[in-house]
Amino acid sequence: MSEDWGDLITQQEKGVGALNIKKDDGPSPQPGGAAQEFKDQPEGESSESTEDTEETGQSKGEISFLQKLLRTRLVQAKADIEVLRKDPTSPLYSVKSFEALHLKPELLKGVYDMGFNAPSKIQETALPTLLADPPCNMIAQSQSGTGKTAAFTLTMLSRVDVALDYPQCLCLAPTYELALQIGEVTREMSKHMTGLQISLAVRAQKVARGEQLASHVIIGTPGTVMDWAFKFKAFDIKKVRVFVLDEADVMISQQGHQDQSTRLQRALSPDCQMLLFSATYDADVMSFAEKVIPRDPVVIKLRREEESLENIRQYYIECSNQQDKFQALSNIYSAISIGQSMIFCATRKTASWLAEKMTGDGHAVGLLSGELDIEMRASIIKRFRDGKEKVLITTNVSARGIDVEQVTVVVNFDLPMTRDLQPDCETYLHRIGRTGRFGKSGLAINFVDGKRSMNTLKYIEKHFGRKINKLDADDLDAIERISS
């Protein structure tokens, strides 16, 4: 995925046609830019939110996009794959290398240039089927970060004929930012495919009446794609050979998107290859998937990665109030050298208070919270990933999907609770499961202030069957020892 928000922002300034992304020195959200479109969209429900304390102002699309920005690499997924074929006699192919897929040499070069040495689990299972002839429809589910985008991008680029000057591949994404991300991956992967042109069908991009697109791949949001296809007739949807619907689980959170996607799909030629990707396979996603991907799709489901707390040393510190917690935090930061850390607070108010206190103490702190617009949050994530800030203070917004390699310490300034104030073990796992990945050891420190939070801690300890040791915030030697 793109690591450069600046690139994404500048793309909005370009006209329809080939992606011609100008490099930008850093995040420079444009006031009034196209990302502003999101403010008008309905707010999504985050299962991580609680009414008066948490982030409630974000759509699923925004969350998905921010998680992508926080992720720096492929999530390792377990091998448990379920493949449902309508034709039980079909062999289940699997490839262990990109060479085995017999890609066009220029495409293979693009894949290697992106640093992909071998296909991921979902890619190794899906790609042989995706690239087989005759083309076959597919519904594929696997958790975020397992390589789905690369899988369908590769499919589109494998099937495109650069000699033909009209759109042949159409990819729908639920939001502007997600569409731009896919555009970025497609651009990178196709960089050796001379003449290949990509158009972004997002609200900021206009087509003139009567204009005929000569680009080969269109990536966009359903509403704009519909306008281009039906209102402006800027391309002939019947000539599309590969249709991809990405992030179906996010897409269905908006009825309008569902309807638009379905209308577009119905206008496709019957022999167009239709693909749907989703990070989850709840019943509502599957029923939408079956509606929008008819005609015997192959269904691939990859079991969710199970995170483990094995490599993470967990501690708790008893404090009497917020100020006391801050003091404990200061002791920790003075006693151990921390690469990068994330601190989770229950409320925006606490998060802002803490950010101010820590900044006053000379720490380089980023504050990520829901009241900021998406451009600001993207820019904060980029700065943190680039190491410009060592501490990221946040509420639950970023608990999931964080995979910033340098994060060695996670602090629960407040323990995670559900909406009805019960211990939230799942969020705890997502928060601290982000350090200590890939065999590295991580450190999680929990602040406990009072009976309720002590009960929460005990509950979490019991739930995971792993001891959370007590730490004395005034014993600097002990704090020093836990870091070694």
Ligand SMILES: Nc1ncnc2c1ncn2[C@@H]1O[C@H](COP(=O)(O)OP(=O)(O)OP(=O)(O)O)[C@@H](O)[C@H]1O
């Ligand atoms: N075969 C591969 N080898 C190494 N890295 C890969 C490979 N495939 C994808 N990646 C990288 O892993 C990360 C996640 O991949 P990708 O974005 O395709 O996942 P995804 O399943 O589409 O995630 P989401 O559901 O959030 O869209 C990206 O940074 C991508 O560049």
